[in-house]
Amino acid sequence: MSDIFKIGERTFHSRLIVGTGKYKDLQETADAVEASGADIVTVAVRRVNITDTKEPLLMDFIDPKKITYLPNTAGCFNSEDALRTLRLAKESGGWNLVKLEVLGDEKTLYPNMRETLVAAEVLVKEGFEVMVYCSDDPIACKQLEEIGVAAIMPLGSLIGSGQGIPNKLNIEIIKKQSKVPVIVDAGIGTASDAAIAMELGCDGVLVNSAIAKANNPILMATSMKNAVIAGRQSYLSGRMDKINIASPSSPVKGKIN
């Protein structure tokens, strides 16, 4: 069956988006991205190293013509910095699909939703397709959707924590009320977390640390790819009802005795 992943006007095959941070080197990053089967990778916008302009760049390893670059605003703690960063990103690559994240606190990297909403509104008016890292608060998510964002990306748990999705109920509520794609961003620690996100009905999952910090990142990238596919298929299949007593799988009729 066809199961196209649509964000704004674009369509993708893979529902796994991967981050490109925290890898040993750029080759490992590229290998992990390939193993993950992701069509979209998140990237950060940073100053060029002026003292060594021959230093290899991410673009030399991951071709932006083949893989969609999703520039982020990681490290921005106010809407102004986030807007500056994404305007530069747009000029650099000509992309208008971006990931907005405005952080509220260095310890938790929890989103500052007031600043996030301000920046999202400006970006939508400027013609960006904005995917937004946000809290798992259904009201904040609804406000983002009303602004016209392209995708809502609530955190499963804290960025880089690997704690999975402790509050599945909120993610489920957000998915049920949203007309735009819902992608669990942050907190995924292992393949089962990604599968759970997909089984909750989410449209996609964004994973970085769980792959980059695994002992074998390439194998974990493959595992995440399979988990997202498995979770999605499980969701689409419609799981069986849970019951509180056993129900034998083998027929009772015709038993010898």
Place this chain on the structure above:
Amino acid sequence: MEIQLNGNAYPLDKECNIDDFLSKLSIDKTKVAIELNKSVVPKDKYSVTKLAHKDVVEIVTFIGGG
């Protein structure tokens, strides 16, 4: 003259446009974006945008991130 380049003072012996400046730094313009005094400079304006004394220039690219 002197400009602020990526947060540091950078001497320039003569006035030049952004295209020339990137060539001097051996930077491929297709891989970067430039902000001049907090405004993004479109790539097609690099050849006509001159850098002046005390200009604040940021040259950025994409790096690994989550």
